[in-house]
Amino acid sequence: MAASVIYPNVEEFDQLISGGTPVLVDFWAEWCMPCKMLGPVIEQLGEQYQGRVTVAKVDVDEHSELAARYGIQSIPTVIIFNKGEIVDTIVGLRNPDAYTKVLDGLLNG
Amino acid sequence: MSDRIDIAVIGGGPAGLSAAINAVARGKTVRVLSASETPLKRAETVDNYLGFYNITGGDLMKKFEEHALALGIATEHGRAANIMPLGNYFMINFSGNIIEATTVILAIGVARIREIPGEAEFLGKGVSYCATCDGMLFRGKKAVVWGLASDAVEEANFLHGIGVDVTFAAKGGRPEELNADIPFISGAVSEIIGEKSVTAVKINKDIVDTEGVFILRQAIAPTNLVPGLETENGYIKVNNKMETNIPGLFAAGDCTGVPLQLSKAVGEGLVAAQMAAKYIDSLK
Incomplete structure (x- = not known):
């Protein structure tokens, strides 16, 4: 079984978001407590949407280039992409509904 | 997993301590996490709490804390910055440490938070x-x-x-x-x-x-503390079992609404603890 959450590098990231599958990206860091709290939710989303949405995590320290590109100033920040475009940016800790609502809208829209 | 507690009580005022002693009475593991001093400590006299006529708020609070301590409950001071509901448990970011609890009772009191222009607009953008x-x-x-x-x-x-x-x-x-x-x-x-x-x-x-x-700020708005928490006119929305809209999350005391009175807080703390204990037992 493929991993339900992936950790792309910058090159893989660019390929991912321009592809045909919607992508949910969680910008996080090792030292960020709220990010750790969101972790189980992101993993659950990865399982729930496996095959329909790509769920990825980007460490803002490791890939500061990506964090800078999207102006990440608070983490966790989740950005949802579809065909290379940003569909939604969700800052801070939210309950799972906040993410599933956007994803379901995309998949059913 | 072994250090996941049954009930995390957020707030060490009368509602929080009432919840804690009743949780212990039901055989539950409990921690009391408190960010600030209860306003009761500053009350000059309390005349409407049954059995304690003409007592200062400070003296009464001291009695409450002694009662809790006698049952092994010591309030831990720090800041609960976020509480994340994760289905059958919660994660609490308490002064930079993560605490796991099966249920949470919010007894956080009321805070006057006045947002300033630009605050909501630039949240997460600086x-x-x-x-x-x-x-x-x-x-x-x-x-x-x-x-x-x-x-x-x-x-x-x-x-x-x-x-x-x-x-x-x-x-x-x-x-x-x-x-x-x-x-x-x-x-x-x-x-x-x-x-x-x-x-x-x-x-x-x-x-x-x-x-x-x-x-x-000293306090965080309840909706910023727990994602998805429903409020009404700034107070946490609860039913008569002190349940919020999130399963396993209860609230008691001033944070649930008027009257902002000691007796109500203590009573709600008891209800919240008993309902939390019942909820925990129902999971087993």
Whole structure:
């Protein structure tokens, strides 16, 4: 079984978001407590949407280039992409509904 | 998993301690996490709490704390910055440590939070409520720390320590514990200015250029504390079992609404604890 959450590098990231599958990206860091709290939710989303949405995590320290590109100033920040475009940016800790609502809208829209 | 507790009580006032002693009475493991002092301590006299006529709020609170201590409940002081519901348990970010609990009882009292212009608009775009969460993203950048809470100086020193170019703003004189290298402005932030993200803040009449502003209040709005929590007129929405809209999350005391009175807080604490205990038993 493929991993339900992936950790792309910058090159893989660019390929991912321009592809045909919607992508949910969680910008996080090792030292960020709220990010750790969101972790189980992101993993659950990865399982729930496996095959329909790509769920990825980007460490803002490791890939500061990506964090800078999207102006990440608070983490966790989740950005949802579809065909290379940003569909939604969700800052801070939210309950799972906040993410599933956007994803379901995309998949059913 | 072994250190996951049954009930985390957020708040060490009358509602919180009432919940805690009743949780212990039901054989549940409990921790009381408190950010600030209860306003009861400042009440000159309390005349409407049955059995205690003409007593000071401070003396009454002392009795409550002694009662809790006798049952092995010692309030832990710190800041609960976030509480995350995760289905059958919760994660609590308490002063930078994660605590896991099966249920949570919010007994956080009421806080007068007045948002300033630009605050909501730039949240996550330069505005932050948590230095230890977002501090690293402002390394090498300018940030204003607006200290409205007693531990704000520590947070400002922390940010300075990790390489943020900090300016500290608070009312009154320069705090003694503030790192000598941090500039201090006496006053309050009245407005946050920016375009895509924060570029400046207004302190008194002056515009201060900055990329970040950390607003450190004594309290956090309940909806910022727990994602998805329903409120009504600023109070946490509960039913008569003290259940919120989130399973396993209960609330008691002033945070659930008027009357903001001691007897109501103590009664609600009991109901919340018993219902939390029942909820825990139903999971087994």
